[in-house]
Amino acid sequence: MRVQLLSYTPQPEQVVAAAARLCYSDSTIDHLLGQAEEQIAKLLAKILELGHYSVLEHASFTFGIEGISRACSHQLVRHRIASFSQQSQRYVSHETQFHAVTPPSIAADPVLKAKFEGFLTETHRVYSELLAAGIPAEDARFVLPNAAATKLVMTMNARELHHFFALRCCRRAQWEIRLMAKEMLLLARKSAPLLFKDAGPGCLRGACPEGSMTCGKAVEVRNEYQHINISLQNQDERSDS
16 A cells, blocks of 8 residues: 655645634735744634534645555545545456455455455456457456555545544554555644644544444553654654754
């Protein structure tokens, strides 16, 4: 899996802070954009504390994601407040190269891993045979499994990213999308640390929102993300020095 932050709204924290100030000020937009860093930090902290997330919609982030399974991408596109451009199995043929994602639970068992890889090999053989027989790729792809690797470009605004991280960084999320979400969160925090300081699974901000379905490891999760924050702060300090 590879996750990249391709682009994002220039000065996203300044833009969000200006939008928030605008709601309660008759100042010009130029003046609002010129707020001091201390003012911006204080305002954003207050906005996030109060849950006034609508102004976060003015900042967008575009990610390039490669090497995830179709099982993962099917979950991803359920987040409808986003834009997706995904590699097409209709127009991109896998005749000479068929990549797939192997779940760690299968990879850990040599016998099951061998059976899984054998299945993928047979799938590729049948797929290639269909193509060779003149079957269009859009029909031959029906034999491809959820394990088939894909790549996509995705854009979300900061508000939706907070919602996405709350759901998909949770320990109860499927392992692959959880790994992807965590990588996205690290990249988002580096580009806009004030906006995403407290972003992550829901249990970071209070009781576990999963109720009776909780993983029961809220303290462990909070410690994990606290270490992430410390690590990122240390990186920032090293880069500034």
